[in-house]
Amino acid sequence: MTGLRRRGMICDAASAILLAAIIAAIPVFARANEQTLVAGLTPPRLPAPPAPTQAIDAPPVERLFGDWGGLQSRLQAMGINVQLSALTEFAGNVSGGAHRASSFASQIGFSNDINWERLAGITGLSTHVIIVNRSG
Secondary structure, three states, X not given: OOHHHHHHHHHHHHHHHHHHHHHHHHHHHHHHHHXXXXXXXXXXXXXXXOOOOOOOOOOOXXXXXXOOOOHXXXXXXHOEEEEEEEEEEEEEEOOOOOOXXXXXXXXXXXXXXXXXHHHHOOOOOEEEEEEEEEEO
């Protein structure tokens, strides 16, 4: 087995483990939200939207796992936006052509936007970091 092929298999395994962990966490977050609603408790109040700054804030997005018990809202109020994304695509030739085959491609991404003006008082500074793992 070549080093490149082995490294690809390790990346595929790591991607599959991370995706399985994300999928396994979905019911936990859903139960936490159900218990809050069923028990009749009011959800925690979200902090007021932060005041505008010269630095760029990340655009708001809908989140699969909710607000992480208010953590996402507190981080965004400080100017920190964290996102994780997972994408898998499958394609195949089921008839015709020279031969029948199938393949897949997957991508796991992490992005972090920081408004340093909001976080540390540095006027006009913001950063955007993306880390992507692709396989397939």
